[in-house]
Each structure stands twice: as structure tokens, then as C-alpha cells.
Amino acid sequence: MPFGYRVFQFVIGQRNKPDEQHAFNNVDLHKDGAHGLLKEALQSLVSTGDANEQQSMYYTVDAVKEGGWVFQVQSSGGSYGRVRRVRDTATHADTAKIGEKDAVLDELPLLLVVPSYGRYGLLIASTEGRTHHAASLVRLLNMKLKNRKLILRLTSDMADSVAWRNFLNQPALNVTQLELTQSKLDQTRQDFGKPGSVTRAKVVLSLAQNKSTRSKVINAMRKALTGSGKFDFTGAVGMANLDADDFDDYKVVYVMDGRERSVSVAQDYPHFIYEVEGAAPPTPDELLTEAYGTADHLLTEMSIQKPPNYWPAVSAFAKL
Amino acid sequence: MSKPQVSLLPLVKANFRSNGRGARVMASQWFLFAFVPVLMGGAATYLTLSGIHFTNGISPVLSAVALLVGAMFSAFVFLTNLRVKLSETEAYSFRSALLRYVGSSAIACLYVAIVALVAASMLALVASVEVLRAPEVKPWTIGVLVAAVTHVGVSLLTVVRRMFAIYFELFTGDFDRPIGGGRGD
Numbered sequence: 236m237p238f239g240y241r242v243f244q245f246v247i248g249q250r251n252k253p254d255e256q257h258a259f260n261n262v263d264l265h266k267d268g269a270h271g272l273l274k275e276a277l278q279s280l281v282s283t284g285d286a287n288e289q290q291s292m293y294y295t296v297d298a299v300k301e302g303g304w305v306f307q308v309q310s311s312g313g314s315y316g317r318v319r320r321v322r323d324t325a326t327h328a329d330t331a332k333i334g335e336k337d338a339v340l341d342e343l344p345l346l347l348v349v350p351s352y353g354r355y356g357l358l359i360a361s362t363e364g365r366t367h368h369a370a371s372l373v374r375l376l377n378m379k380l381k382n383r384k385l386i387l388r389l390t391s392d393m394a395d396s397v398a399w400r401n402f403l404n405q406p407a408l409n410v411t412q413l414e415l416t417q418s419k420l421d422q423t424r425q426d427f428g429k430p431g432s433v434t435r436a437k438v439v440l441s442l443a444q445n446k447s448t449r450s451k452v453i454n455a456m457r458k459a460l461t462g463s464g465k466f467d468f469t470g471a472v473g474m475a476n477l478d479a480d481d482f483d484d485y486k487v488v489y490v491m492d493g494r495e496r497s498v499s500v501a502q503d504y505p506h507f508i509y510e511v512e513g514a515a516p517p518t519p520d521e522l523l524t525e526a527y528g529t530a531d532h533l534l535t536e537m538s539i540q541k542p543p544n545y546w547p548a549v550s551a552f553a554k555l
Numbered sequence: 556m557s558k559p560q561v562s563l564l565p566l567v568k569a570n571f572r573s574n575g576r577g578a579r580v581m582a583s584q585w586f587l588f589a590f591v592p593v594l595m596g597g598a599a600t601y602l603t604l605s606g607i608h609f610t611n612g613i614s615p616v617l618s619a620v621a622l623l624v625g626a627m628f629s630a631f632v633f634l635t636n637l638r639v640k641l642s643e644t645e646a647y648s649f650r651s652a653l654l655r656y657v658g659s660s661a662i663a664c665l666y667v668a669i670v671a672l673v674a675a676s677m678l679a680l681v682a683s684v685e686v687l688r689a690p691e692v693k694p695w696t697i698g699v700l701v702a703a704v705t706h707v708g709v710s711l712l713t714v715v716r717r718m719f720a721i722y723f724e725l726f727t728g729d730f731d732r733p734i735g736g737g738r739g740d
Contacts, residue, residue, distance in 0.1 A: 249734070261728025268728065351646060352727065385734065542649035 236364045238517060239510040240526055242533060243358040243369055243389045245347075247272070250384045257385075260352045264385070269356070270304070270349045276379040277306055277347075278555050285375050286338075291316035293338035294371035300519070302552035304545040306347040309519045311340035312368050343368045344519035348530055348546075350539050357533060358389065359526045361517050362508055520549045563669060570666040587709055596702025603694035616704060617678040620671050623707065627668035630714070634661040637721075653724045660717040667710045674703040 247269055249255040257264055265271035277299045284295035294312035301307070315338035321331040333339065345368060348357040360369035369389065376387050511517050511525050527546055534541055571584055603609060638657045641647045648654075677700060681687045687696050723730065 249732070255732055257731050257734065258727035260726070261731050261734075263728070263731070263734045352650070354727075383734065538652070540650045540652060542645070 237508075237510055238361065238363055238513060238515070239508045240359055240361045240517070240522060240529075241367055241369070241508055242526075242529060243360065244537075245356050245358050245373075246354055246388050246390055248386050248388050250381070250386045256354050258352070258354050259350055259356065268351065270351065272380075272385075273306065273347060273349055273376070274301065274555065276376050277308065279379055280375055281555065283375075285371075285378070286315070287371070287374070292371065293340065294368065294375065295340070296372070296375065297342075299555045300552040301555055302547040304348050304350055304541075305523070305547075305552075306349065306555075307519050307523055307552055308345040308347065308372060309342070310345060310368055310372060311342045312371050313338050313340040315339070341366070341516070343516055344522050345369065345372055346522060346526060346530075348534070350534070350541075350545075353537075353539050355390075355537055355539070357530055359522070359530060361511075361522050363516050365508075523549055523552075566662065566666060566669065569662045588706060591709060592702040592705040595705040596698040596700075599701040600694045600698030603697050609697060613678055613682045613700075616700075617675060617682060620675045620678060620704065620707060623671040623711065624668050624675060627664045627671065627714070631661055631664040631668065634664060647725075650724070653721070656717060656721045656724060660714060660721060663710065663714045663717055667707065667714055670703075670710060671707050674700075674707050677703055 246256045247259070247264065248257065257269070259269035261268060265275065267274070277296070280296040281299055282295070282297065284293060286293050291314050292312060293315050294310065296308060296310045298309045299306055300309075316335060317333075318335055319333040319339070320329050321333060322328065323330050341363065343361045343363060343366070345361065346357075346359040348359070350356060358369055358373075360367040360372075373387050373389060380386060509526075509529055511521070513521075517525060531541070531546070571588070599609075634657055638654065638661065641654060641657060681696055681700060686692065
């Protein structure tokens with residue numbers, strides 16, 4: 236099972252009012268803003284468990300550490316409700332029984348990045364295959380925030396330019412053509428790199444064989460374009476790292492490169508999973524090191540400026 | 556080493572810098588800061604030529620514009636102070652966009668002060684020189700004055716807008732709807 240992590244964007248909203256969001260430096264939330272609010276909520280979650288009866292899932296927060304803007308959440312979750320057996324694979328002997336009340340837990344750490352201002356934060360959840368604990372953690376946090384009529388919402392997977400580019404580069408999608416129209420100002424017709432120098436970018440997708448795939452991809456793009464946050468589509472089609480040599484005069488066919496992150500399209504819909512090498516799921520500290528580059532890039536894309544110590548070294552994290 | 560700068564041109568350039576935001580921004584700036592004042596001046600000239608009489612409003616306008624010069628200079632000093640304080644405060648010093656807002660507002664204040672100074676001088680000149688108020692010259696004088704004062708007014712509006720942007724950037728949370736359904740005031 237491949238391991239990795241997914242990145243979600245979250246907002247703090249008002250319960251029953253979908254459009255209402257609160258700025259993270261709002262003192263009504265807490266005297267330290269959203270950071271203080273989430274700190275208190277996480278503190279009260281440590282070593283409490285929650286059995287979700289509808290889904291027969293059990294989830295618990297084992298430990299939380301804090302440093303800069305980042306909360307490092309060590310948590311475990313898994314299913315319960317069925318009688319199962321534990322068997323030693325070497326001796327072929329049953330060693331234990333799992334009763335109806337026993338839950339089998341996997342440890343999958345999470346990171347919460349709470350900027351000191353703005354309205355958007357990041358929730359980074361390590362994944363095993365397609366499993367992660369983001370929804371469970373949000374469920375527990377929202378139980379704590381309920382009496383204040385607040386709610387933590389995951390808006391969407393954050394899709395950054397590299398992930399979108401790799402997504403569009405998939406042979407299965409069959410992107411045949413990428414057309415760029417330059418702004419009139421640029422006389423040389425060479426400089427595509429600057430944000431202002433391209434007025435129109437056109438991506439032609441050939442998805443005729445499977446109409447449902449096509450509509451799902453288009454919906455995903457539309458969501459990315461019109462949804463929350465700033466999303467520069469010219470970056471999405473992957474022009475940020477290109478130079479003039481990669482382009483013809485007017486029409487451009489973009490040739491793929493780069494294998495930094497992979498996009499899983501197993502279910503047609505793009506889920507951006509950043510893969511992590513290894514035979515075991517990343518430990519909380521490993522996740523902290525692995526996810527730094529991605530988070531830093533995404534925060535820049537979201538036009539959130541960062542203080543120098545917002546993501547401290549692993550050793551600088553303190554237990555809540 | 557660059558030569559010591561005594562020209563006012565860098566100030567004007569800094570005020571109207573497009574920040575790489577493209578041709579559309581420059582076009583809108585031309586429209587707002589050049590076309591609208593000229594249009595207003597032209598309209599004033601046309602109205603005067605077609606026989607509509609303007610009562611002598613030079614002295615109130617002169618005092619208003621002269622007041623603006625002082626106010627904008629003190630706003631400039633205040634914004635410079637704010638800029639220093641923000642860059643010394645740990646919670647704000649990393650927010651380069653915020654610092655840029657303050658910088659551009661300070662420049663805009665200085666620009667308005669200079670333009671208001673020029674407009675005030677023009678008004679004083681017209682108030683003191685009889686020839687400029689002769690019936691044949693009067694329509695054109697009025698046109699130029701109206702255009703100048705309009706330019707000052709439009710520039711002042713952008714200063715106000717930028718000031719609000721700074722305040723909003725600093726205290727976004729204050730503008731949220733109250734949490735928990737309270738009245739919030």
C-alpha cells in the first residue's frame with residue numbers, strides 16, 4: 236500500500252451558515268485568534284476517543300505538539316464492531332481474538348497549519364492508500380466547537396500548479412494541445428513566464444471515450460477556478476517553470492516533464508496525493524519534514540506571507 | 556553611486572507605478588487621473604462659454620486645497636511612522652503585502668500634497684492676477700482650475716481607499732459578522 240499525504244484547505248465558519256467565514260485574527264474566536272481556538276480544542280481532545288457508530292469507526296487523538304503555525308497531531312483510527320481473529324503468520328496459530336467492542340487502529344499523523352491572519356489554513360493528512368484521518372479529526376474538533384456555533388470546514392483538496400500539471404500530463408487524459416495567447420504589450424512574443432504576459436490559456440482535452448470522466452474533470456477544474464482562494468490557472472497548466480525555448484510563436488504544444496508529485500486518478504476524480512517513500516506510514520516527525528516543501532509552496536500560492544519561524548525544526552515542537 | 560535626486564518625477568512615477576499589473580491597470584489610471592479631470596475642466600469651460608455664470612468660489616476652494624496640503628503632509632509622516640512600527644513588530648513584519656500597502660499610501664499622500672500645493676498656487680495666482688479673470692480668459696481659467704481640483708480630488712479618493720485597505724489588512728477579523736448571533740456593537 237503506497238503511503239503519502241493529502242493537503243486540504245480549511246476555513247472556520249458559522250454553523251448552519253455556509254457562506255460565513257471568520258478571519259483567523261478575529262478576537263471573537265479567542266484572544267489569540269484561530270490559533271488559540273484550535274489549541275484549546277486540540278488540548279481537550281488528547282487521549283479521548285470517539286466511536287462513530289454509523290460507520291463503525293473509532294478514532295482517537297494520541298498526542299498533539301505545537302510549533303510556530305503548525306500543530307502536529309498524532310492520531311489513530313480504525314474499524315470496530317466485528318469479531319475477528321489475530322493469527323501469527325509464522326506459526327499459523329491463533330494468538331488472540333478481537334471482540335465486538337475492540338477496534339483495530341492504524342496510526343496516521345496529521346498536521347494543522349493555522350496562519351496568524353487570513354481566512355485559510357491547511358490540513359495535511361498522511362494517507363495509506365486512500366485512507367486518511369482528516370474527516371475524523373474534523374468531526375472531533377467540530378464536536379468541541381459546536382457549543383460556540385462554529386464549524387471547521389474542509390473546502391477542497393488544495394490543488395497546486397505542480398499537481399495540476401502532472402494531472403493534465405497523464406496519458407489517460409490525452410491532452411492534445413495547449414494554446415497560449417499573449418497580451419498585446421509583449422512585443423517579443425517570447426516571454427510567457429510572467430503572470431501578466433498571458434491573457435488566455437486554452438487547454439484542449441480529448442476525453443471522448445468516457446463522457447463521465449470528462450464531466451468530472453471539467454467540474455474539478457471549474458471548482459478550482461471559481462472556488463475559494465486564489466488559483467492561477469496559467470500556473471496550473473504548467474507555465475511557471477518553462478522558458479522561451481519551450482514555446483513556438485503562437486500555438487504551443489507543451490511537452491510533459493517532472494515527476495515530483497503524482498496524482499491519483501483511480502476514480503476519475505483527481506485526488507492529489509503526494510507520495511512518500513517507505514514501507515511504513517510516515518511518523519509525525521517524518522510527515523513534518525516531508526510536507527514542509529509542499530505546504531510552503533501552497534501558502535505562497537494562497538498569497539499568505541510567512542514569518543521566518545512559522546515551521547520550526549522538529550526538535551522545537553512542544554507538547555500541548 | 557546615483558546622483559542626488561532633486562526632481563519630483565520619481566514621486567509621480569512611484570505613485571502611478573502599475574506594479575506589473577498590466578495594461579488594463581494603466582488604462583484605468585489614465586482614465587481616472589487624466590481623462591476625468593480634463594472632461595470636467597472641458598465641461599466647466601463649455602458651460603461658462605455658453606453663458607452660465609459661476610459665482611466667485613476661488614477663496615473657499617483655495618482654503619480647502621491649502622488645508623489638504625498640510626493634512627496630507629501629516630498623514631505622510633504618520634504613515635512613515637506606521638511603516639517603521641510594523642516592520643519592528645514581530646506579528647506584522649513578515650507581511651510584505653501589508654508593508655507595501657503602507658508604502659504606496661505614503662507615496663500617494665505625498666503626491667496629493669504636492670498636487671494640492673500646485674493647485675493652491677494656481678488658485679492664488681488667479682485670485683491675485685486681474686487679467687486671468689477677464690471675460691475673454693475666464694472660461695479657460697475656470698476649465699484649468701476645475702481640472703486641477705478634480706485631479707486632486709480623485710487622487711485623494713485613492714489615498715482614502717488605500718488607507719482602508721491597510722486597516723482591513725491589519726484587522727480583518729473586526730469586519731466579520733459577530734459569532735453566535737450577537738449584535739456585535
